[in-house]
Amino acid sequence: MDPRVSLRQVTPEIRPVAERLWQLYRHDLSEFRGTLPDEAGTFPLRRLAPFFSDLDRCGYLIYRGTSPSGLALVSGVSEEPRMMAEFFVVRAVRRQQVGHEAMLQLFGMHPGRWEIAFQEANTGAARFWRRVATAVAGDGWSEEPRPVPGKPEIAPDVWITLQAQGVRAR
Numbered sequence: 001m002d003p004r005v006s007l008r009q010v011t012p013e014i015r016p017v018a019e020r021l022w023q024l025y026r027h028d029l030s031e032f033r034g035t036l037p038d039e040a041g042t043f044p045l046r047r048l049a050p051f052f053s054d055l056d057r058c059g060y061l062i063y064r065g066t067s068p069s070g071l072a073l074v075s076g077v078s079e080e081p082r083m084m085a086e087f088f089v090v091r092a093v094r095r096q097q098v099g100h101e102a103m104l105q106l107f108g109m110h111p112g113r114w115e116i117a118f119q120e121a122n123t124g125a126a127r128f129w130r131r132v133a134t135a136v137a138g139d140g141w142s143e144e145p146r147p148v149p150g151k152p153e154i155a156p157d158v159w160i161t162l163q164a165q166g167v168r169a170r
Contacts, residue, residue, distance in 0.1 A: 003064065003065065003096075004064070004065060005062065005063065005064055005069075005097075005098050005101040005102055005105070006062075006063045006105075007060040007061070007062060007063070007072070007102060007105050007106065007109070008060060008061045008063060009058060009059070009060055010051065010052060010058075010059035010060065010061060012052075014061060015052060017061060017068050018048065018059055018061055018071060019045060019048065021061070021068060021070065021071045021088060021090075022043070022045060022048045022071065023042060023043055024088070024090060025071060025086065025088035026043035027043070028088065028091075030043075032119050032121055032122050033154075047086075048073070048086075051073045051085070055077070055078065056075065056076060056077050056078050056079075057073065057074065057075050057077060057085070058073075058074045058077045059071070059072070059073050059074075060072045060073075060074070060102075060106070062089065062098065062099070062102040064093050064096075064098050069089060069090050069092075069093050069098055070087070070088050070089035070090060070093075070098065070099065070102060071086065071087070071088045072084070072086070072087050072088075072102060072103075072106055073085040073086040073087070074106065074110060077110060080112045080113040081112070081113040081114060081115045081161070082110050082112055082113065082114045082115070083114070083115045083116070083117075084106075084114065084115070084116040084117070087099070087103075087116075089102070094124070099128060099132075100128075100131070100132060100135070103132050103136075104135075104136070107136060107164035108164075110164075111164050111165050112163070112164065112165070113161065113162070113163055113164075114160075114161070114162055114163075114164055115159055115160070115161050116129050116132075116133075116159070116160045116162075117146070117157040117158065117159045117160075118157065118158055118160075119155065119157055119158070120155065120158050121155065126158065129160055130143075130160070133160050133162050136162055136164055137162040137163060137164070140162070140163065141160055141161060141162035141163075142160070142161050142162075143158055143159060143160045143161070144158070144159055144161075145157070145158055145159075146159050
């Protein structure tokens with residue numbers, strides 16, 4: 001398999017791929033969010049749809065070689081802070097630097113101040129985001145807990161804030 005990692009902005013032609021990856025992502029998150037698929041066995045696409053129509057949002061597919069291997073959804077494309085709205089890497093390529101390389105590319109494409117939220121209970125995500133923040137900003141990043149709006153029953157999200165300037169992918 002070709003080990004190169006690349007990003008492709010979601011276009012109408014590859015939108016169905018993004019929608020299928022979304023299903024895998026939502027399945028992974030169901031462990032932490034307690035969500036179930038609908039009667040048809042799918043998770044709703046309503047949170048994904050704005051990334052194809054809102055000019056201040058952008059969706060990318062992450063590829064390893066020619067294989068779609070993840071999804072990155074960015075909010076705040078036109079102004080700071082940029083926000084990693086959703087990020088997913090398929091299990092087969094996790095811990096192989098695919099997500100890390102994809103984030104370096106995203107930071108290079110969208111430099112500036114970023115905010116990234118994750119749930120501490122998702123220990124893999126917590127380790128991943130802290131490693132990425134340190135790789136990009138050294139000790140010049142911060143984190144803070146913030147309540148999940150409208151969901152007081154859920155533990156607060158952890159938010160990382162960092163400055164991504166001059167980041168270059170490997």
